[in-house]
Amino acid sequence: MRDLLDRLDGWRDEQIEFLARLVNHDSGTDDVLDVNRAGAILAERLEGLGFALRRVATERFGDHLVGEKPGTGPKRFLFVGHYDTVFRSGTAKQRPFHIDAQGRAWGPGVYDMKGGLAALLYALRAHREARSRAWTETSVAVVFNADEERLSPTSRPVIEAEAKRAHSVGILEPARPGGEYVMARKGAGTFQLEVSGKASHAGLQPEMGASAIWDLAQKIAALHALTDFGTGVTVNVGSVRGGERPNVVAAHAAAEIDLRAWSQADADAAIAAMRRICEAPHVAGTTARFHGQIHFPPWPPGLPGTERLLQIMRAVGRDLGVEVRAIKTGGGSDGNHTSAIAPTLDGMGPKGSRAHSDEEFIEAATLLERTKMIALFLDRWAAEFEIVPPC
Numbered sequence: 001m002r003d004l005l006d007r008l009d010g011w012r013d014e015q016i017e018f019l020a021r022l023v024n025h026d027s028g029t030d031d032v033l034d035v036n037r038a039g040a041i042l043a044e045r046l047e048g049l050g051f052a053l054r055r056v057a058t059e060r061f062g063d064h065l066v067g068e069k070p071g072t073g074p075k076r077f078l079f080v081g082h083y084d085t086v087f088r089s090g091t092a093k094q095r096p097f098h099i100d101a102q103g104r105a106w107g108p109g110v111y112d113m114k115g116g117l118a119a120l121l122y123a124l125r126a127h128r129e130a131r132s133r134a135w136t137e138t139s140v141a142v143v144f145n146a147d148e149e150r151l152s153p154t155s156r157p158v159i160e161a162e163a164k165r166a167h168s169v170g171i172l173e174p175a176r177p178g179g180e181y182v183m184a185r186k187g188a189g190t191f192q193l194e195v196s197g198k199a200s201h202a203g204l205q206p207e208m209g210a211s212a213i214w215d216l217a218q219k220i221a222a223l224h225a226l227t228d229f230g231t232g233v234t235v236n237v238g239s240v241r242g243g244e245r246p247n248v249v250a251a252h253a254a255a256e257i258d259l260r261a262w263s264q265a266d267a268d269a270a271i272a273a274m275r276r277i278c279e280a281p282h283v284a285g286t287t288a289r290f291h292g293q294i295h296f297p298p299w300p301p302g303l304p305g306t307e308r309l310l311q312i313m314r315a316v317g318r319d320l321g322v323e324v325r326a327i328k329t330g331g332g333s334d335g336n337h338t339s340a341i342a343p344t345l346d347g348m349g350p351k352g353s354r355a356h357s358d359e360e361f362i363e364a365a366t367l368l369e370r371t372k373m374i375a376l377f378l379d380r381w382a383a384e385f386e387i388v389p390p391c
């Protein structure tokens with residue numbers, strides 16, 4: 001353990017420089033050339049660590065990187081991190097990586113989630129150079145995906161396939177602002193509602209019209225009333241549009257709806273209720289179409305596999321004098337997908353705040369701290385995690 005920690009301490013400045021380099025290469029999801037340039041930095045590192053690397057090309061996004069390092073033992077651990085950001089090309093030029101007097105590091109994607117990637121790569125390097133037992137015996141796989149900020153449409157099958165081969169999964173999303181790990185995430189879905197009515201002159205023949213807006217408005221009220229902070233089911237109509245001009249009874253109106261829930265049963269019940277609301281006409285002469293789906297399946301709280309990983313992380317925290325806490329959150333990640341397949345722990349990256357904004361930062365010192373946590377976690381996981389025997 002001391003060996004791993006000493007090595008990591010020795011690389012502290014170098015690791016910050018590596019993170020700076022990563023942050024200063026923009027990788028906005030839709031800027032494929034940028035993304036692949038940032039990916040090349042990661043690919044070089046993985047190959048340097050002895051990973052066999054596969055690039056999964058897609059038509060719309062940058063390449064997903066899938067790496068694999070075999071071990072002599074039966075256990076296999078998967079790390080998942082995305083390297084796309086929400087920031088478009090040129091952002092890093094405008095506000096490059098820097099550390100302020102308070103020790104906060106700034107720059108596009110520094111928190112979500114290039115900090116997590118930099119932490120993992122150095123944790124693995126420490127294992128490799130120390131020739132640790134964990135490194136020798138454990139098969140380690142990584143997926144660095146390039147489309148997470150668009151909800152992982154093309155990387156999801158890649159991640160799920162790797163999760164099926166792994167005994168546990170660590171997600172490199174950042175820690176919450178208080179340093180918490182993530183042990184559960186709500187399921188999330190997006191739905192569309194389109195209402196068709198009948199146009200008419202609002203002054204001459206209002207009775208001949210059927211207002212799609214009036215119908216939609218009442219549906220919105222009923223949809224929002226489904227929100228229950230007690231169960232955690234939330235329904236949010238996040239955008240509406242409709243109508244042409246004030247003196248015409250609106251023939252069309254539409255809404256986009258976000259649904260979140262802790263369990264599939266809650267989600268199914270909410271979707272059924274949403275459908276009932278949407279399909280019942282409030283205004284005679286209108287018709288409605290409701291469709292959509294759950295994109296992130298729920299990662300419910302209290303999964304035994306997640307609890308076990310958290311237990312291991314807590315022991316690591318005791319070794320390092322760091323109190324390990326974990327929370328559940330309404331926001332989705334690739335952990336939603338993997339948790340349904342293999343024990344998953346999320347939020348392994350550095351501590352910071354304000355993701356997806358130009359005020360995004362990490363507490364720079366937690367880069368090294370989280371790197372140590374990952375390194376020692378892998379050590380303990382290799383030694384202590386019980387593989388459920390195949391039946």
Ligand SMILES: [Zn+2]
Pocket residue numbers: 082112113148173174
């Ligand atoms: Zn993220």
